[in-house]
Amino acid sequence: MVLLPNYHAAGPLAQALSAAAGLPALLLPQMTTLADWAQSIPLAVSVQSDTQRLLTLYQALRDRNWFPDADLWSLSRELLTLMDELTRHHVSLPESTEAFSRQLVAAYQAQSGVAMQFEARVVHELWYAMAAHDELDVTAAYQQRLAILAQQVTMPLFVLQTCDLDAPEMRFLAACRERVRVTVFDLRELLGMDAGCALLSAALQQELHGEDLRSAAQSRVAGVALTDRIGLFGAHGMEQEAQAADVQVRRWLLEGKTAIAVVVQDRMVARRLRALLERARVMVQDETGWTFATLSVSTVLMRWLEAVQGDFYYQDVLDLLKSPFLFAENQVLRKQAAYQFEQLVRRHGVVLHLNEHIAAAEREAPELVPALVRLRQAARLLTARHASLSGWLSALHQSLDLLGVIHGWRQDAAGQQLMQLLALWQEELQADTTSCSFSEWRRWLSQQLDLNTYRDLSVDSPVLFTHLAATRWRCFDAVLLLGCDAGHLPAPVNAGLWFNDAVRTTLGLPLSCVQQDQVRDDLLSLLAMNGTVLATWQANCNGEPNLLSPYFEMLRAMHLLAFGHDLMNVELGGLLPLAQVRIQDSDRKGLPRTTKVLHTKFLREGCRIQDPAKMPRPVVPPELIPQKISPSGYNSLVACPYQYFARHVLHLNELDDVREDLDKRDYGTWVHEVLQRFHAEIPQLGSRDKGEAERVLRRISDEVFANALAHDYLAQAWLLRWQGLIPAYLHWQLEIEADGWRYHAAEVPFEVAVSGNLLLRGRLDRVDVSVENADAFAVIDYKTQSIQGLKNKLKSPGEDVQLACYAHVQAAKTAAFVSLDDDTVQAVSPDEEIDELAQLTLARLGEIFAQIREGAGMPAHGTEKICAYCEMKGLCRLGEWEESQDRGLRIAALGVGGELNG
Template identity: 40%
Template sequence: MTVSAHALPPDEACLDHAAGLLLQAGAGDLPDLSRHLVLVSSLPLAAELRAALARAAGRALLLPQFDTLRRWANGAPLPDIPSPLPESERLVLLHAALAARGWFDDSALWGIAGELAALSDELSAAAVRLPDDEAALCAQLERAYALRASAPLNFEARVVHEMWRALAASGRPDAPSVYRLRLARLAEAAARPLFLLLDGPPAERLTPAELEFVDRYAARQPVVLCAPATRDAAATPLAAVLAAAWPEAAAEAPPLRERALRLAGAQPASPLAARLQLVAVGGREQEAEAAAAQVCAWLGAGLRRIALVAEDRLSARRLRALLERRGVLAADETGWKLSTTRAAATIDALLETAAGGAYHLDLLDLCKSPHLFADVPGPARAAAVLLLERAIRAAGARGGIAAFRGALADCRDDDAQAGAARTLAAALLDRLEVALRILGGKPVPLPRWLDRLTRALQAVGADAALAADAAGGELLELLAQRQAELAGSEAAFAFAAWRDWLDREFEAGAFRDRGIASPVVMLPRHDVRLRRFEAALVLGADAEQLSAAAGGSFFNQAVRRDLGLPTREDAERALRRDLELLLATVPRVVVTWRREEAGEARLLAPEFDLLSTLHRLAWDDDLRRPPLPPAAAAPVDPATAPALPRRARPTVPAAQVPARVSVSGLASLVACPYQFFARHVLHLNELDEVAEELEKSDYGQLVHRSLERFHQAHPSLAEVDDAAALAALAAAVEDVFAAAEADNWLALGWRLRWQQRLPAYLAWQREREAAGWRWQAAEVRAAKSLPLADGTAVELYGRIDRIDGGPDGAGLLDYKAKKLVDLRKGLADDLQLPAYALLHDGAAEAAYVALDDERIDVVRCAGDLAAAAAAQGARLVAAIGSMRAGAALPAHGVDRVCAWCEARGLCRRDHVVDA
């Protein structure tokens, strides 16, 4: 017997022709075709051929078995064929072989191992034909190795060849070798007629071993092989246009203009004008909007088979979101990389926290994962994590579980709920510490690392939540499969190498939501071949994204040429074959691309650009069309239309008016009532940032602590000489700055800056004592209750840096790491000093101490201190009383206040009609 080969017309009825040939091949068995075997290029194509067969038969049939060649061969029960070396174990072997030779940096070994594994498969496919048995396969491989080794090879090609040989010496056949053995055995045992439908020429779509399998199978059973005709054989007007635009031998073809004019003479009307539109857009959002409008227009016209070819996955995601907003779901056959799922993000956050020594941002991101601590009630978990974040940021703790525990202990709050949250937060930290310890330790084999990861996930209560998540379940199944495959692996890996391996596994794995059935299907370009679609939309068809790629990142075209492997020219031919079949089999194709990205021009893909130019020269039409506008909005009724936005003026229910206001809160209320509303009523205060570097505010806090420590030991300098006082103050400064310097060496510069001021500070302190002042206390918390007209009260509270005793009363001092001139500039509008005087009855002085000048001095509160204090109290009472009575809180801050306000966008100050 011989293979019966058929060239199918590449048009919308291609599958119908294939179904007719299948019915013809099984005519003697109708209506029972169950003994026939039908192999196709992909499972979605099998489903469509099955539907075409039912239409062509026009009656009930017992259908044949449908499958793909590789899936059928690998799934056949052949117990005497050895199982292949798992891909995961093969990568470990390659990694070990590369590490032993020391050719590359350790951080690149997993990537190179993956490239080598793929190249090994290509080498085997190109060099080894279908064997008779395992011994014949080994002999063929040995001959191929010898042939390759005798040729002059450059370094990269030698690397590939040696690794290919090392894999064969492992003692276990790899998956491609087992596949060839299976094909040989199945060809010998052929007992069913075979119908083979390919989506391209057999020489391109089948390996040499697969072609030989078809011939051997045909020696025992009838074989019908169908494939779409090439454009030269098709001899259709559309094929002539494509051949003129994309000649097989471009270097020998006439100039494009000559080809276009010849084409126009032969075809007065273009066969492509009604099939193809090229749409340029200004950006990703416009691209998604135009694509959504086009899909909705097609659906509105009654089309029910629409393909979305996602060359740009980001634009495709945005398009999917816009379609879902319009109530249109898309079935996604491309799937999502596991690395982009929330489940993978949880594991990555856990590993990042372990790798970074519990860096605060990593740990907080991890704690906010929806999978973590799933065994703790949600509200309690959220409160504990929020309290932990506030404590970490307030304390400036950059990293380390111990530092976070200290920050949590320093976060004082007498509220019972806060106490429960603190207890739970401490327990969560304990669990995180256990997980991080599990992920530490010496290098171990990959199965041991996976076991550690499993136990770490259990420690933080994420295992059950991941298993309940659709993508998380697939991720855990992948990890369990890899652990079983690598059970015998003894190669030990450090944490970084294991994490690189795991990242590659997540990047290679895919998650598909199979629960969506929709007329809109998102799929890769090569999966459109021969399938029945009424329209197709190609997203992101610029020269960068719609391009051919042969080989991987590490080995160039010269290496592939040395090794006898397919090169970029072959990939470009395959790309054009995809586009030819797309244009031939889909009657409506819209192609979009962005004209520019980040200020850089982006070109249309060369294939479509050539087609556009040819079409313009031949028929004065470049096929470029404007994007469809978004769906028109419904007309607005002026009577029901919302009013134009005005400046925010919220009111606060009396029960929500704060009963306690800090001195900084009073300053916020005076500066901008709306800012006070956002910060102290809605509690939208920005969380403190943990300083990555020592900033001036941190410097000021260190100065405060050093002075507090010094004055507690030496409240009076009367009995201390200058040298001893300077030594004592310098020692206090060094002790206070020591921790900051250990964490950040830049703190040394700040310490030296402050130490230069120490003699001046001591001189000022002696002058102050000579004037009758004595240090009494530092960091004093104070509060004062002020009665309101409705019988309630408001409490003003704050913390005073330093209190001195004087002949006429207390002196209230606030240290400022500023210059005198800067402090004097803002004194007229200052309310902090009068507010402190209000908090401390009998204050005779309230002043700022300027510590950043060559000469230390104070800037005192202007005017009558008692009157100023009473005025601030009256201001607070009036403001809170009005607020309780329903007064509005307008956003009327000046530019200086708004410049650093976190509520600026919320108040709409920059986007309002009135003042």
């Protein structure tokens, strides 16, 4: 019988045995892991699942109310781990809390206090409460199976190990030695006989032995350098580390390597690396898996529960409707519902309450009503105040079935596994009657999803994502260690909330550093058994220096002293700008889910050299050239051509944001409506009593703000702000009339031909007419901005085009912004002649669109102020261009190379 650390070692061991025998056929010995061997032993008593034990601990903590403000589910999980550890190491606690407290006092070497007595009481009382059950826990059952197995073993045992075994396994092997021959092959001892591993062993053991670095390097080097085996790469951030790993993996594939291991220390970098590899059509076989909490099959579940608990907050509902698992039997219905719901909430700002969503849909989008009613029917299944966890899970299944989610899960591998998990938990908890609220159950479910892992078994690829412990006794063609900084390798010790190392020593528990010792041993074995290894880390993280793992730092220092080389890979960094993958249009079909063979032709196409990334300069296809433009769109074009391209060609800002809180935009809208109604009722202020006019204006203001006040008390603040401006506005209006102007019209729509088929369209806030000349007009644009801000807009001629456009369409003699922001109301006009400025502004617009039709590029060169508030800066990726650009100029003419520039 051969006991393996994992089944991955079975294949290479079988090949090695066959090669050593030199026979065409060989009857192999039985190979298994100790855990699976023990599982084959039946027990006479039942075994309580960890799910049941966790709930028992939770109920005990909740009943005792020791931690009223704590997350009891996490605390229960921590205590469950402690209980298992006490069982695993055969720790017997004193029979009384007082005796246990004295033991803790001695171990802590401190005076007895309330906190220490409380710690002793919690652990002692819960330990005996859990021990009172007749059923065995999983750890105790495993130990009992090992004890039975040790009395039944009749064949010699051969054990492969890379690090020290846990106490139950050591006791098992000791019992087996009394009956049969037990041979242990410790990889650490075998590697110690290899001169090539001497420096590795010295480096990784150095911190423990405290030897002088130089003497260790000189005495243990044995004349074997590691430059051909191990390399280090320090990246300038997460993106560069992922890019370096992507390029190196593809280079290894081009070299013909068929077994490449990516040992993941940093999951964030691994996620980005996987995306880069799949973009190059290199599929990944993932042994580490992903927690269910990160998968879309769980996202639809948690979004559904968040929507129910949050009274159907619009964002939760929208996220839910965008999930392909909702209404899976009718995706057309779901997509239409998602689009219509988004339009509805953006137009009307209905933020909460499913019934209000349904009422709004009945008025304006009747096709949306059946989908929302279906949500309401499913939500009624989850309206109980308290239920058992099993009861909640049953209700959840019914609600998800009604929503079509179960149908969608059945078509998805991850969904199938999640359904199995939910059914298993419901079965395990069927007999438990502990009552939990909706929020308690939801927190439990969230923790369960975060602790269980999904592994995609359908991918067979030469590129394997794995973790360090899974590499024991395995050889690969090449190994990439990802995320080897000091924060990830070794990972921080999880000492837990209970007991320091002094107490653990007193109780007979292993010290917290044992975990790091295992990591060190696994790393040594991996480096020694594999001839091509690259370790990467972020030398700079978030603008701060980030230290390399102490293991590799020691190895680098010793190798530098011994051989004058620090193992740093200086070649890889220079390849990154030239190795960007570009998928051709003919390649943009869905990637295969299973990749068994990677052809050399494809790999070479995926790794072809590309030009460095440049600033985006999109050219608008003729069929997408806008035929209409507003003054605000013209302003966007002047500010940054790429911004205009993203906003008005790609329509990426087509929908307005849903404003949950009142802001200045709402204030401006209300003030515009107030003034429109006021001047329609009193066109000439001088003909009316000023006191009467003020009363009319205040009445209209109250009426306009009434709807907002009914929904949000904060509207009162905006109303008071406007009411404080009313006297100043009336005074300004009288001055305008005294200068010979009269109110003519408000909210005047316009549409004017510019050039070709381009139309300038929009709406004028207000038009005044001259008393002396009926053909002379003035255009006024209300702004809830400061006087200084408006002056800055007009400081550079042509930078802000709104007034010039308005003046052109109305043939106005004057145009002005009117500030309604400060304590005074004041008009701001351009210094230039408005008619001349209008002509130049419209002529420039026609010339720019002529250039766009000719194929001019639209680069991103907005000023820093423009970019700071631009919602498209993540799309153009400002700051990542390799060539410098002068972004302070305005659009004026066609530049070199056929591009719009300043």
